[in-house]
Amino acid sequence: MAKTESTLKNMVLTLLVITVIAGASLGFVYKLTKEPIALAKLNKQQTAIKEVVPGFNNNPGEEVLELTSKEGFNIKVFPARKDGELIGVAIETMTNTGFGGDVKIMVGLKPDGTIINYQVLEHKETPGLGTKMDVWFKTDKGHQSVLGKHPEKNNLTVSKDGGEVDAITAATISSRAFLKAVRVAYDTYTENSGKIASAQNSQPTAEGGVQ
Amino acid sequence: MNQWKNFSKGFFKENAVFTLLLGMCPTLGVTSSAINGLGMGLATTFVLVMSNLVVALIKDFIPDKVRIPSFIVVIATFVTIVEMIMQAYLPSLFDALGLFIPLIVVNCVVLGRAEAFASKNSPVSSIIDGLGMGLGFAMALTILGSVRELLGSGKLFGNVIYPDQYGMLVFVLAPGAFIALGYLIAFINRVKEKA
């Protein structure tokens, strides 16, 4: 077959045809994958909430409260309820004082503020040092664990700063950032407990209808 | 050239990473673990095979002067498809590879094969060429990823080989990527000289 000549008309036409075909096929694949992508994102959020506040049977993703902490961070509060009663909150919290910038974690608090569990969502800490935070503060060894502690009753800062938590070896800055993020979550929660409670009050009527 | 040679050249003789030194950005950027290297390699293979095939099919209709832009559109389309599929079905790998998925577009290996091979050969040989080159690239990334993961954190594909406090952390970090690749290429140069 003879090669198409490089006239202006041919060039514009070919490029146009190719781009239109490309655009159309992408639009098609986009439609196909749109739902699975949304589902995958939702799943990730759900698993994180389930891990930090187990045992709820509502849909915390639907009741999410988007708040701003006094430091100006965007905090998301997911109320977890069992049969309409608040059993805890999963709080997506963050701080910007990590070694590599932002540290984002999901922390689960009981209604009184006791830490149930946490999960690290996003960070840029040094691999092998700061990254250990995803298990370090759950490990029941020495004074590492923060699970079951209360941000008000326990002094949740690293031992170097006079607190009662052992910092990650060689990653004090990352540890401070982690504990700070927990603190931000707790402060935002207590400050807005009224709002969270009112959301709870409006809930039974909605759910009462269903039950 | 027979098809077996056409396929196998991508693994050693014309290996994109070790010999031609193409596609270095993802090679260094995503190989902090073996599994990431493999994932990136396979994603690139898919893009390579598909874009090679399409380029070989449409090569006669494309005027010479708009050759490169047309190839780039074809490649970018397949990259976006990979991106969306990965985001939907392999979200954790998608998060790990991050920015490097859209950057497959500017991976010189892909455009290089489209221009140097697929635009001159039949669709069948182009697919085989893409497959060989892509798998060779995937192999190189997996090897580098394994070395870095093993030396850096004492694991291989996530399986613990030795406790990680004995690992040389630097190999997981940026400098280790350069150094590990440097020694790997030196080693391969040595082997080639002897062979």
Place this chain on the structure above:
Amino acid sequence: MSYILIVISAIFVNNIVLSQFLGICPFLGVSKKISTGVGMTGAVTFVMVIATIVTYLVQKLVLDPFGLAYLQTISFILVIAALVQLVEIILKKVSPPLYQALGVFLPLITTNCTILGVAIMTIQKDLNLVEAVVFSASTAVGFGLALITFAGIREQLELVDVPKGMRGTPIALIVAGLLALAFMGFAGLV
């Protein structure tokens, strides 16, 4: 985010070459001499700032309002490729000396992943237009800093007796590794 923070972060802490692994090809390819390194840096800076502005506008004015964010990769790369051509033509007409200096590097830039990388990062980081300009310019400076430092070392390296298997690329990569190690000292600065 304050501008100084963006500048320091882009040049030192998150250096595009040595800690983000973008633009490795030109970093290894055109770093044999300081003079070519300087030329490449100039061309990259020029294209990167313009490309970031244009892709930013494409994203905010075309892709976002029409819900076409999934066409990001394809439209950005086309914009960049067209832009490089355009810059080349305009430069040739308007400023022949500048074209003489940067001309040879321009075609290489389309496949320089720093340009596309920075364009995408700007959108991901949700910067505003001014921040985007500052970010792209300082990223380009960071690229230049790494490239020119590296070229300086490589010029010296030519005179050194390197073991046979290590000559060429391997020793260059190891030097780059040591350079990256030095840049790690900047981590935690911001």
